[in-house]
Amino acid sequence: MFRFIHSSDLHIGKRFGTMPEELRGRLRDARHTVLDRLALQARAGGAGTILLAGDCFDTETPSPAMLRQALAAMAGHAPLRWILLPGNHDSLLADELWAATRAALPANVLLATEPGPIEIEPGVAILPAPCTTRRPGRDLTEWMDRAATADGALRIGLAHGAIQSFSEDGGGLDIIAPDRASRAGLDYLALGDWHGQMRIEPRCWYSGAPEQDRFKHEGPGRALLVALAGPGAMPEVTPVETGSFDWRMLPLELLSGEDAATALAERLPSGSVRRQVLLRVVASGRQRPQARAALDAAVAAVAPEFAHLVLDAEALATDCESADLDAIDRAGALRQAADRLLAESQDEARPSNEREAARDALVRLFSYCEAMPS
Amino acid sequence: MKLTALRLHNVRRFAGRGIAVEGIGDGVNVLCAVNEFGKSTCFDALHALFFQPHTGTPGAVQGLRPYSGGNPLVEADIRTGEGAFRLTKQYYGGRRATVRELATGRLVAQADEAERFIAGLVQGGTSGPAGLLWVRQGITGIDRRAKSDEEGEKRARETVLTSVQGEVESLTGGRRMAQAVAACEEELSRLVTATGRPKAGGPYAQAIEERDRLLEAERKLAGEVRELREALDRRRALRVRLAELESPEQQATRQREVAQAEAAFAAAKAHGEALRTAEVEAALARNGRDAAAQALDGQRRNAARFAVLRELEAEGRRKRDEALERQRAAGEAGQAAALAVDAAEAAEREARDLLTRLERALRARDAAEALAVTRQAYAKAEAGRAEVETIQAELKALALPAAAVKQLEAVETELVGLRAVVAAHAPLLRIDYREGVSAAIALDGVALADGEERALTRNAVLEIEGVGRLGLTLPQGADGQDDLGRAEARRLTLLEGLGVSGLAEARARESAIRDLSGRLELAKQRLGLLAPDGLPALQEKIARLEAQSAGAAEASEDPEAMRGALVAAEARVTASRMEQRGAQAARDQASATVVEAERALASVASELTGLAAMLGAEEGRAAREAELASALADAERIWAAAQAQVESLRAGAADVAGAEAKYRRMRSVADGATAEIGKLREEAAELNGRIRGQADAAVAEAWQEARDKLATAGARLATLEREVALLTRLRGALDTARTEAREHYFAPVMRELRPLLGLLFEDATVTFDEETLLPRTVSRNGLEEPVGVLSGGMREQLAVLTRLAFARLLAKDGQPAPVILDDALVYSDDDRIERMFDALHRQASNQQIIVFSCRQRAFAELGGNSLQMVPWSPEG
Structure with a gap:
């Protein structure tokens, strides 16, 4: 032998x-x-x-x-x-x-x-x-x-x-x-x-x-x-x-309305091995702006525990509904700006980079309004 | 929405106690109190109730808390279209928010739901700002209050348009819009400059720099890696080549090849030498054969030539003899011709002598005849000359000086004149005798006849017969006597000089001279004809003729015949000379022919002699030829043998040049290999150093790392670019929305504002801009001034009025909102405040307005519902 x-x-x-x-x-x-x-x-x-x-x-x-x-x-x-x-x-x-x-x-x-x-x-x-x-x-x-x-x-x-x-x-x-x-x-x-x-x-x-x-x-x-x-x-x-570090990809398929942070938390490896884990969370599907922000926050919160943790959200679309826009403002100029950005982000006739910029701008506007005392 | 009551507890100065403002009604409500009484506290508490969540403790909430601590509580009763409610918020400890139905006390909402309820009140529906409209000290309540006085001053100087625009904007976009814009601007400003360029030192610019730096580093490392790989490839090639070059078989092969080529070269060289020798020998043999052939040929040719020359010699002799004969004949002919010439010349000479003599005789005869004539002419000429001399002598005697007669004539003329003058001046004597008496008186001895007049020209004496002598003395020197005297004397001198007695004689002499001169002229002409050249010439001629005529004899021959004979003789001389010349030429030619013939003969003879010497004795000649022929045959044989030898060598000849070239090539290959080995080793050593240096630096790893980093930097830059794009887009969207809202509300608000503005400028006529609806000019007491820059008072009044205009707008839409003013008119004078309040009252017919003010006196007169603060403590 x-x-x-x-x-x-x-x-x-x-x-x-x-x-x-x-x-x-x-x-x-x-x-x-x-x-x-x-x-x-x-x-x-x-x-x-x-x-x-x-x-x-x-x-x-x-x-x-x-x-x-x-x-x-x-x-x-x-x-x-x-x-x-x-x-x-x-x-x-x-x-x-x-x-x-x-x-x-x-x-x-x-x-x-x-x-x-x-x-x-x-x-x-x-x-x-x-x-x-x-x-x-x-x-x-x-x-x-x-x-x-x-x-x-x-x-x-x-x-x-x-x-x-x-x-x-x-x-x-x-x-x-x-x-x-x-x-x-x-x-x-x-x-x-x-x-x-x-x-x-x-x-x-x-x-x-x-x-x-x-x-x-x-x-x-x-x-x-x-x-x-x-x-x-x-x-x-x-x-x-024989491996020391674990390189993992975590596909995260999300539905609009689904709590991305929870979904993520459920699928993350246990705490003891995190130090040796390099994790790439590949998010896809659709998310509401707040949930999207929550996902970002959740990733940011847990990231330090890992050797490396990145969120790849290229394939994650942002869904906006009127209630989401209400979080920005119910009326007035701010709401108008949000409406316009939303329309622009969904306008198929526009080049993708413009749509992307509009979508990003809308999400950012959400985050501003979230941070504002009301 | 309308407010009906406000209560607060544990707020600011009201630590541990509370106050209430009850009974707030429709229309204008005024809470007028001195400073530090709690007006602003009320205002702030009300603001917090509507705008600060009960959960937070931002600055605005902190500001409500008493210094001693505690939990601020604010409560307000409101009335809306849906009913009356009580809103309660408590901050800090026991924080809560509740909405109760006022009538029943039923809890409508609490906590977050209560907040949503309240927000719904102040943020209204979809048509714009709603809920509460705030004005505080000329500045909107929604603005942050940290603005400095300087800022306030600046704003106070803004134009109406700017002010109203600002108000409308703050009302339509609200604080959230301003905060969103500020947040966006702040985030963007960290990345890019105002013009959209990456901001120096900012993360965006840094990312670009980092990317560029890494790009450069990556490029450099890539170059190094490429260099290293090239060096490795090169070294590998070098090593392969070196191994090839240094392999023992290869080296042995090279050496063997060199040796072989060298041997081949040597063999080829030796063969070449042999061939060259054979060729030389063959050439020699050929020369020998040629010489033999030549010798034989010469012998044969000489023999043939000898025969020919013999004939030529005989011919030459014959020709020479003929020539000699001709020469002799020509010589004789020449002599005969010479004799003929002599004869002809002698005849000619004779004829010429004869003719000469005859002509001389003829000339002497002519001279004698001429002599006789000349002598006659001479005699006549001599006579003529004598006549001329005679006449000349006569003329000489009669000769008068040329001008003398003229002078004389002049003197005579003068004398006549002078005499006439004297006569005119002289006294006249005239005696008229008495009858019977005559000649009784004589003057100067001359008796005077009766009636005779005598002129006295000089002293005179009258002798009077019978009386005596009468002396007359005339004064001297006067009346021309002297001039006359001198003229007379001159005349006398002239006459003496001329030798004549008077003018008549002189004239006679002149006439005689003329006659003589005529005769002389004639005589001279005659003489001239006779002896034109003068007598001596005639004499000479005579002498000459005498000489010529001497010896004159009788000439009997005819001169013409003589001359013809002479011409014939001369022609004969010429002809004979021509003949002689011809004979001479013939003789010369004959001589030349002889010489030539002699020469030809001599040449032939000499050649013959030479040939004879060469040919030898006649009897040995055939043997000699045979001998030569045999020698030629021998030589031919030798040459053929040598030639054959050359051919055979040539056939076997190796290519020396080729062999040499090959040898050299092999040699150079071997040398080249050695040199290349050296060079390659050198290069390999250098490459080793380089490769080791780069390999030790782990350049490939570094490159890979740089590439990874570059990718990361690129991704980061892309993220930032995306960030810039989104922020730019967001700012654009916000700006657009703000501008649109402003424009959307501007016109309606202005429409509402216009009558209010009219109220404000009651004592003046205001003209409004048609487009902006803003006051343009104010005519006051006939003076029209532009409303360009606003005073602080005006600015705050505008703020209040804008709120009022807005409130009207909202009320028309069925969403009435209270207008709350806190010391909103600090800059305004009382008069203006009053007018403002007129506006307020007019407005307040269907509008709730709550005024907080410390200006009790000013506001006392305003009327409206006066509010009071009363102590209050919350239930329970």
């Missing part, structure tokens, strides 16, 4: 420039400490090897400290064995990176930079398909079909890239054959690039990123614990949690 951890897309060094300053350091640090969590899972699952299927580093030139710290962390987990595959972000073109890695390579770290079988231990051959460039433009795993390995050895493919055109970088030419595992007689094909975990077939998986970095994939960062009983045997694949 050969057990290993399959992971990919660590993107060590990613700086998260879009995030608030105070969060950035934590996010970066989480990408580094995920190495420890991977090692933890390996030991817990009885695995001696960790396969990293590409994009260990976010760029071709991580800072020397970042690189050395990552290598030191790997070295610190000896005798665990780490096998690093160059991905599209840290392809072989990044020769400075790989040269620097080689120069400081710990004994328990192996670089899979050549497309040829590596016998990591008797009876276990790794068949890596390192990315030669950022966009290789061809299926780099093709060679595995013809690759000879010792009789009775496990054949484990290691590759990085898309099998459909759902690549993270939206490429298309360099698509890995989805049936490569069976074609090349692989016992398992460990894929990287897609940040969400995904089974392609029983012998072919995307491990997903062990630490998420965007609001795209549900669930915390995960890796795969893979156990191979022997050549030809079906792999036993177990997802294991």
